[in-house]
Amino acid sequence: MRKKWWKILCVVLLFYTVIGGFLFSVPAREILHESIRNLYFHVCMWFGMMILFTASVVYAVKYLRTQNLLYDIYTVNFAKMGILFGVLGYGTGIVWASYTWTDYATNTQIFREPKLLGAAIALLVYFAYLVLRGSMTDIDKRARVSAVYVIFAYAMLFPTIWILPRLLESLHPGKEGNPALNFKDADLRMRMVFYPAIIGWTLLGVWITSLKIRMDLLKDKSILNNE
Amino acid sequence: MNRIFSLIAPLVCMLLPQIVSAQVTDPQREYTAFDMRSNGKIYVVVTVVLIILIGLLLYLVRLDRKISKLEKEIK
Numbered sequence: 240m241r242k243k244w245w246k247i248l249c250v251v252l253l254f255y256t257v258i259g260g261f262l263f264s265v266p267a268r269e270i271l272h273e274s275i276r277n278l279y280f281h282v283c284m285w286f287g288m289m290i291l292f293t294a295s296v297v298y299a300v301k302y303l304r305t306q307n308l309l310y311d312i313y314t315v316n317f318a319k320m321g322i323l324f325g326v327l328g329y330g331t332g333i334v335w336a337s338y339t340w341t342d343y344a345t346n347t348q349i350f351r352e353p354k355l356l357g358a359a360i361a362l363l364v365y366f367a368y369l370v371l372r373g374s375m376t377d378i379d380k381r382a383r384v385s386a387v388y389v390i391f392a393y394a395m396l397f398p399t400i401w402i403l404p405r406l407l408e409s410l411h412p413g414k415e416g417n418p419a420l421n422f423k424d425a426d427l428r429m430r431m432v433f434y435p436a437i438i439g440w441t442l443l444g445v446w447i448t449s450l451k452i453r454m455d456l457l458k459d460k461s462i463l464n465n466e
Numbered sequence: 467m468n469r470i471f472s473l474i475a476p477l478v479c480m481l482l483p484q485i486v487s488a489q490v491t492d493p494q495r496e497y498t499a500f501d502m503r504s505n506g507k508i509y510v511v512v513t514v515v516l517i518i519l520i521g522l523l524l525y526l527v528r529l530d531r532k533i534s535k536l537e538k539e540i541k
Binding site for chain 2: 253254257258446450453454
């Protein structure tokens with residue numbers, strides 16, 4: 240294992256997240272009750288997704304500048320991991336919403352919930368990325384087209400998950416300003432677990448991505464040596 | 467792995483007083499299941515989740531080692 244320290248940090252932070260996330264005291268909220276603890280899990284998935292997609296787009300730009308297929312492998316694996324985090328965030332959000340929103344909101348309100356629709360569109364754009372990649376056999380062409388696509392997909396994230404849900408009526412918290420970073424929303428007790436949780440989950444994503452990248456590199460050694 | 471556990475142990479010790487001295491206000495009593503944590507067996511849930519987490523992380527460490535070995539063999 241190369242460079243161990245951040246993997247150990249990841250393990251420590253995840254243990255801290257689980258122990259602190261379940262046992263520390265949390266602010267009392269009328270609708271959320273104890274489910275407010277989902278902040279340490281559900282919200283961290285979306286933070287992780289955003290960070291992984293950012294890494295993906297950085298490597299896409301790097302690929303386009305250098306035409307080095309190594310960066311293509313980085314791009315696709317970061318994007319795939321980001322998609323997984325997004326799907327997990329969506330799934331956990333479904334469960335959380337079905338136990339909190341359904342008591343207070345009508346089905347119509349839930350179905351036209353901009354945050355859900357926006358996140359669904361954002362994820363579908365990324366699903367299309369995988370379809371696009373899968374449909375091409377020429378390695379260089381595939382790398383170039385999908386690197387350009389990743390930049391567009393990343394650009395689509397901003398209207399769909401950052402801007403539109405803030406403009407429209409929404410049940411989802413965090414319409415005004417930055418939900419999790421706002422001092423009024425998350426109090427000190429929650430922040431003590433929440434920030435380490437973000438780092439922990441993101442590092443886990445990066446760890447798995449790094450393993451996938453190394454596996455791909457082993458598989459495609461012949462391609463890269465031809466550079 | 468021993469190194470990892472030696473890192474976690476002091477952390478847990480640090481956190482214990484935090485858990486014990488949690489302040490409880492009236493609205494919290496009403497809306498938040500405080501008793502769950504004392505006699506509602508929440509520790510069982512924490513343990514179960516920790517076991518799953520340990521299992522998954524050990525699997526990841528093993529996978530990491532295997533890939534490292536493969537990398538050495540191929541080079």
